[in-house]
Amino acid sequence: MDRRKAFRLAAAVCLCFALGGCGQEKAPEISSISIDGEGAITHQIIGEFNQDYYDLDSLNGLAAERVAEHCADYGEGSAVLESVTEEEGRIKILLDYASDRDYSIFNHREMFIGTLLGAEAKGYKLDEVSFVTPDGEAVSFGSIDGQDEKQIVIIATKPSEELLVNTFGSVLYTNQSAADGVRVECTGKKSVHITNPADESGADGAGTLTYIIFN
Numbered sequence: 001m002d003r004r005k006a007f008r009l010a011a012a013v014c015l016c017f018a019l020g021g022c023g024q025e026k027a028p029e030i031s032s033i034s035i036d037g038e039g040a041i042t043h044q045i046i047g048e049f050n051q052d053y054y055d056l057d058s059l060n061g062l063a064a065e066r067v068a069e070h071c072a073d074y075g076e077g078s079a080v081l082e083s084v085t086e087e088e089g090r091i092k093i094l095l096d097y098a099s100d101r102d103y104s105i106f107n108h109r110e111m112f113i114g115t116l117l118g119a120e121a122k123g124y125k126l127d128e129v130s131f132v133t134p135d136g137e138a139v140s141f142g143s144i145d146g147q148d149e150k151q152i153v154i155i156a157t158k159p160s161e162e163l164l165v166n167t168f169g170s171v172l173y174t175n176q177s178a179a180d181g182v183r184v185e186c187t188g189k190k191s192v193h194i195t196n197p198a199d200e201s202g203a204d205g206a207g208t209l210t211y212i213i214f215n
Helices: 003-014 056-074 100-107 116-121
Strands: 032-035 041-048 079-087 090-097 111-115 151-157 162-166 171-175 183-188 191-195 208-214
Touching: 041 100, 056 079, 056 090, 056 100, 090 100, 100 111, 111 116, 116 151, 151 162, 171 183, 171 191, 191 208
Parallel strands: 032 162
Antiparallel strands: 032 041, 041 090, 079 090, 111 151, 151 208, 162 191, 171 208, 183 191
8 A cells, every 4th residue: 555545544544433422511522624714724633543553653754745745736835734643542633724725635525615606606506505594594595695705615524524614704504404414513603513424335425515604
């Protein structure tokens, strides 16, 4: 197995963790994406540390090499490895990306950050998405004003992935939780929790898109 494939395996292992139940005083730490006002992205991958697959030094080296490869192709600073740490059996990989494009390329996951009009110009059919407020009230896309100003993040998750998305503005609307079991829940004024359940068929397609509108 070459180094690129080995890092993808390690990252996939890191993204697999038990789902937290309701009623807990403190939610378990999960992988997260945080977006700042300039469009830069901080990505924290959290998962079980399994020494049968890798050790900390080799994982750090593989991650650093993957970042170097990306920067060689897309420019210095397009991806930055901040740290690879382990604590109490949990691995944490902290990465920064200069843009949604860099996140998409690096992680092989679809992502868009921009205005609503910008998303439609990219071909996203937002008028076909069932949006709801954080309180669960349905709203049609056509009734949302300020579409040239309001921001949206569109991100794909795959089966068995769980992700917390932190925006730089208050969340106004998300798409409804999907019929296939993908849950989309606001967990704060600027945070959305996405839970994509395991796919018993073993399929690993393009992923399921989540839409988060904020201001």
